[in-house]
Amino acid sequence: MTVAHCASVSALTLGLPASCAIPEAKSALPKQMFYVKPPVSARLKQRFVGDVESITMLALLRPNTIGVAAGTKVREVLVMGIEQNCKDAPVEVMEHIAKLRSGSNILFVCVRDAAFADENSNAGGKANANGNTSPAKSGETQCAFAVQRISSVRAGHQGEAQMRTYVSQWQEPKSAQLSLDGESLDDVWQNLCAQVIFGDADGSDLDARIAKREAIAELTAQIAKLEGDHARAKDGVKRNEIFVKLHKAKKQLEALQQ
Structure with missing residues (x-):
């Protein structure tokens, strides 16, 4: 069986077992099915027309395809490839x-x-449907992973949890x-997100780790602003x-980083 590919990436190149790989003949997902x-x-x-070249189903992770117990929260995990024509990951599309x-x-x-990794790679490039400039093709590719999770609202912050x-x-x-x-599909998903x-x-x-990292980033930005204001x-x-606010923020950051 020839497995599905998204440019140079496949389930096998990602280190996933062949048992969960999607056959190439059944892998293509027309872009139009997502926006018509x-x-x-x-x-x-x-975004779909200009930023996305193709969408491919690479793998399907289920208890019977990867040999783990069924999850109580996660029924299946789709591994989906997006070949893009833009520099940044197409978050709106995903x-x-x-x-x-x-x-x-x-x-x-x-x-x-x-070539998108090179800030100067757009020279001589071609504009796509959004006006973004695509670089002259280098022939080499790069990839990034993306997942969605419900973000927790930290204590003292208003608002609802959002995806x-x-x-x-x-x-x-x-x-x-x-x-x-992991022993179950729930565990596998948590570990993939990590x-x-x-x-x-x-x-x-994982949620606590994410909240801590976001708090550190928020305090770091706050400290930089306070230092500028103080100067x-x-x-x-x-x-x-x-200065009092700056000292407090630095102490909070120090406690989080311990």
């Missing part, structure tokens, strides 16, 4: 596809031309590997107020 019915906005249609396939968890494999897309760093296809660790978000296969306490402040009282 139901109809989408003109902006989103342009979010729309995920909404249409709400009964499945999806791990996206985005594949782009390696959020996490995208990994870009890497060469030969380095892009996935491991199917590989995308943190670069490791430890899916334990610019001329009034002594104002400088003291900012």
Whole structure:
């Protein structure tokens, strides 16, 4: 059996077992099926038309295809390849596809031309339907993984939990590997998410790890702003107020990083 490929990437190149790979003859997913019915906005249609070259089903992870116990929350995991014509992962496209396939968890494999990694690669390029410039093809590719998870609302923050897309760093296809660790499909999904978000296969306490990383990023940005405000402040009282806030933020960051 010839397995499905998305450019240079397949289930086998990702380190997945052949038992879960989709045959090439059944793998192509026409872009139109995602934006014709139901109809989408003109902006989103342009994303599909201009930013996406092809969409391919690479693998289907189920208890019977990867030899794990059934999950209580996760029924199946689709591994879907998106060959793109743009520099950044097409998040809007992936979010729309995920909404249409709400009964499945999806791990996206985005594949782009390696020339996009070069800031100067757009010279002489061709504009796509969105006005974005595609680079002259280098022949080499890079890939990144993406998953969606419900983000938790941290204590002291308002709002409801929302679905959020996490995208990994870009890497060469030969380095892009996935491991199917865990006794059940629930475990496998958690560990796959950890590989995308943190670069490791430890899916334990994943929501807490994500919340901690986001809190660190938020405090780091807050500290940078306060340091700038403190340096610019001329009034002594104002400088003291900012200093107190800055000291508090630094102590909070220090505690999180321990």
